[in-house]
Amino acid sequence: MSALIAQFINLLAALLLMLSFAMLAQRRILTLIHLFTLQGITLVLSTTVVGYVTSQPHLYYSALLTLLLKVLLIPALLYRVIDRLRVRREVETLINIPTIMLLGILLVMLAFYLAQPLSQMSSSVARGTLGIALACVLLSFMTMITRSKALPQVIAFLSMENGLFFAATSATYGMPMVVELGIALDVLVGILILGVFLFHIREQFDSLDMSNLEQLRDE
Amino acid sequence: MNDLWHPLLPVLLLPLLGSLVLALMGQRDKAPEVNALFCLLTFLGACDLTRQVIANGPSSAWDHSFFLDSLNVFLVSLTAFVALTTALFSRAYMRVERDHGRMTPNRLRLYHSMYQLFSFTMLVALTTNNMGILWVSMEAATLTTVLLVSLYRTPASLEAAWKYFILCGVGIAQALFGTVLLYMAAEKIIPPDGGALLWTQLNAVKGALDPDIMTLAFAFLFIGYGTKVGLVPLHNWLPDAHAEGPTPVSAVLSGLLLNVALYALLRCKILTDGALHSSLASQLLMGFGLLSVVTAAFFLSRQKDVKRLFAYSSIEHMGLITFAFGMGGAVANFAGLLHMTVHSLIKSSIFFAVGHATQRAGTQVMEDIRGLLQISPTLGWGLILGSFAILGMPPFGVFASEFLIVTTAMRDHAWATPFLLLALGVAFAAIFGRIQPMVFGSTTLPTLRHPPALIPVFVHLAAGLCLGLYIPPALEQWYQQSARLLGG
Numbered sequence: 001m002s003a004l005i006a007q008f009i010n011l012l013a014a015l016l017l018m019l020s021f022a023m024l025a026q027r028r029i030l031t032l033i034h035l036f037t038l039q040g041i042t043l044v045l046s047t048t049v050v051g052y053v054t055s056q057p058h059l060y061y062s063a064l065l066t067l068l069l070k071v072l073l074i075p076a077l078l079y080r081v082i083d084r085l086r087v088r089r090e091v092e093t094l095i096n097i098p099t100i101m102l103l104g105i106l107l108v109m110l111a112f113y114l115a116q117p118l119s120q121m122s123s124s125v126a127r128g129t130l131g132i133a134l135a136c137v138l139l140s141f142m143t144m145i146t147r148s149k150a151l152p153q154v155i156a157f158l159s160m161e162n163g164l165f166f167a168a169t170s171a172t173y174g175m176p177m178v179v180e181l182g183i184a185l186d187v188l189v190g191i192l193i194l195g196v197f198l199f200h201i202r203e204q205f206d207s208l209d210m211s212n213l214e215q216l217r218d219e
Numbered sequence: 220m221n222d223l224w225h226p227l228l229p230v231l232l233l234p235l236l237g238s239l240v241l242a243l244m245g246q247r248d249k250a251p252e253v254n255a256l257f258c259l260l261t262f263l264g265a266c267d268l269t270r271q272v273i274a275n276g277p278s279s280a281w282d283h284s285f286f287l288d289s290l291n292v293f294l295v296s297l298t299a300f301v302a303l304t305t306a307l308f309s310r311a312y313m314r315v316e317r318d319h320g321r322m323t324p325n326r327l328r329l330y331h332s333m334y335q336l337f338s339f340t341m342l343v344a345l346t347t348n349n350m351g352i353l354w355v356s357m358e359a360a361t362l363t364t365v366l367l368v369s370l371y372r373t374p375a376s377l378e379a380a381w382k383y384f385i386l387c388g389v390g391i392a393q394a395l396f397g398t399v400l401l402y403m404a405a406e407k408i409i410p411p412d413g414g415a416l417l418w419t420q421l422n423a424v425k426g427a428l429d430p431d432i433m434t435l436a437f438a439f440l441f442i443g444y445g446t447k448v449g450l451v452p453l454h455n456w457l458p459d460a461h462a463e464g465p466t467p468v469s470a471v472l473s474g475l476l477l478n479v480a481l482y483a484l485l486r487c488k489i490l491t492d493g494a495l496h497s498s499l500a501s502q503l504l505m506g507f508g509l510l511s512v513v514t515a516a517f518f519l520s521r522q523k524d525v526k527r528l529f530a531y532s533s534i535e536h537m538g539l540i541t542f543a544f545g546m547g548g549a550v551a552n553f554a555g556l557l558h559m560t561v562h563s564l565i566k567s568s569i570f571f572a573v574g575h576a577t578q579r580a581g582t583q584v585m586e587d588i589r590g591l592l593q594i595s596p597t598l599g600w601g602l603i604l605g606s607f608a609i610l611g612m613p614p615f616g617v618f619a620s621e622f623l624i625v626t627t628a629m630r631d632h633a634w635a636t637p638f639l640l641l642a643l644g645v646a647f648a649a650i651f652g653r654i655q656p657m658v659f660g661s662t663t664l665p666t667l668r669h670p671p672a673l674i675p676v677f678v679h680l681a682a683g684l685c686l687g688l689y690i691p692p693a694l695e696q697w698y699q700q701s702a703r704l705l706g707g
Contacts, residue, residue, distance in 0.1 A: 118431060144389065150381075153385065175398075175402060179352060197377070200372055
């Protein structure tokens with residue numbers, strides 16, 4: 001029974017990793033938002049399962065919070081933003097997707113190497129998953145670096161937060177509730193501020209291409 | 220201590236209340252005064268709190284969610300004090316900005332409300348006992364200051380705020396991962412619901428925390444909070460955010476937020492030192508501290524914008540403080556704490572003077588600001604004295620702390636001394652060479668209609684001077700207690 005559930009959690013972790021990879025190579029903004037929503041759903045499932053196995057009721061609340069925030073509210077906000085900014089159909093030019101993917105694989109190996117000694121010591125059911133969580137964080141980081149447009153950067157930022165959240169539920173039994181609420185509040189306020197920013201940037205620069213934002217530097 | 224009343228309550232509640240009141244009050248003429256009033260009340264609360272902690276020793280509040288010891292109560296009172304003087308300065312400053320049309324009523328409302336909320340997040344970060352809440356409030360402090368930096372909505376300020384948000388957001392996300400790892404290490408020792416993220420609990424069992432996990436955790440916490448301290452190579456956000464935001468915001472960013480971030484790092488260092496029985500944390504702090512001092516000193520001479528110049532000087536000084544705490548030991552920790560205090564006071568006073576000077580000149584480019592002494596002797600003297608003080612001239616407090624840091628380095632880590640002295644020399648040449656023509660000489664600048672608020676400048680300089688000449692015994696004892704707590 002518990003072996004089966006551990007396998008199930010590992011499956012969800014693998015799914016999360018694949019979604020991170022998909023985001024790394026995805027050029028269409030709309031699809032990025034879909035992928036982000038899928039990540040959210042995976043998180044909700046894994047949190048619920050860990051909560052069920054370890055009979056930690058507060059994980060159910062945290063799953064519910066994730067569902068509301070990352071599956072419903074944030075994607076809805078993102079859809080509104082791309083409609084209002086009229087970038088729904090926008091496609092980004094990404095150079096060298098194969099190189100990026102190769103670098104991504106290296107990052108995953110690095111993450112597993114770093115997490116190797118630690119996963120043995122995890123007291124939680126899902127031991128091998130800490131490496132995956134770290135890999136997701138690093139992959140999102142890389143997604144952010146390789147993008148030049150504002151909105152994909154924001155989505156990658158949110159996806160990094162997903163990876164961190166997954167680390168919290170997989171390595172431990174989830175953070176205390178008050179901390180989780182605080183983090184959720186920060187994420188929500190952060191995305192609202194970023195949303196407002198996007199409109200200001202568009203107004204000032206007539207585009208959301210971040211290469212315009214390179215005026216400030218030391219000569 | 221389960222009572223609701225605790226001397227900490229007004230210190231936390233007043234800024235929160237202030238932010239609500241100022242958000243609702245909107246564009247009334249009295250808003251700057253109300254802002255200053257809330258800061259004053261918070262400061263009085265902080266004084267009372269400090270008095271009680273000195274008298275009764277460390278205490279915790281509300282079921283151990285918050286706790287106070289000599290280390291954080293000293294920063295609480297410093298934060299409340301600088302927040303108060305900056306609020307007084309911003310009254311005069313914002314009046315001019317409004318006349319120039321750079322501040323609309325809506326922006327002023329956002330500014331005042333966010334100013335109070337920013338104080339609130341810093342005070343929570345300083346007093347919380349929960350490492351998770353510490354992270355949450357650091358992130359919240361980033362969010363409020365992002366809004367403050369982008370206040371003018373110019374392309375440059377938007378760019379600075381975006382950079383600030385993304386870099387600090389990513390950086391601080393690493394600190395969250397570090398916090399998760401810390402929790403993971405703690406969970407094995409502290410039973411469930413035993414408060415495995417409470418710092419006091421962690422500190423009690425720090426010797427038993429798993430060294431492997433703690434090494435990795437500290438690496439992530441160091442990257443995360445180090446980004447906010449502005450350590451090289453994670454400092455890119457800092458000069459932009461300082462230069463493009465309103466000057467009162469630059470003053471509180473430099474004087475307060477960097478301190479709070481360093482405080483978070485120090486709390487993590489205490490735990491890591493206890494768990495590792497090695498000097499890994501100290502070496503990281505020393506290495507990156509020294510790198511920041513040297514790099515920032517050489518960047519100083521390339522600056523054209525006066526606020527960028529002093530932003531780089533902040534990186535240099537935070538690097539120096541980080542280096543001091545990295546060396547550890549009673550003297551270096553004492554010097555680090557003293558330097559934190561005087562740097563806050565002097566740097567914010569410089570930003571006050573710079574704020575008025577740039578308003579007069581209508582530019583932040585140093586070459587276009589000339590002869591400040593001619594148009595306003597007090598302003599000119601404020602700036603030149605402030606620059607002397609920050610460059611470590613005796614008898615100001617910076618001299619005392621830098622002297623202690625350098626002599627300790629000579630004794631314990633002789634290899635670092637040449638780098639430190641070189642950096643201090645380069646910084647002196649760079650800053651003095653640029654400030655001197657700004658102050659002396661003849662001017663073409665127009666006079667202003669509003670009188671500048673220069674009292675905060677001289678209050679800060681006097682406090683910095685006083686700390687250089689004579690540290691009151693109570694304060695000295697207090698520094699020594701904190702220095703012992705930091706160990707090393």
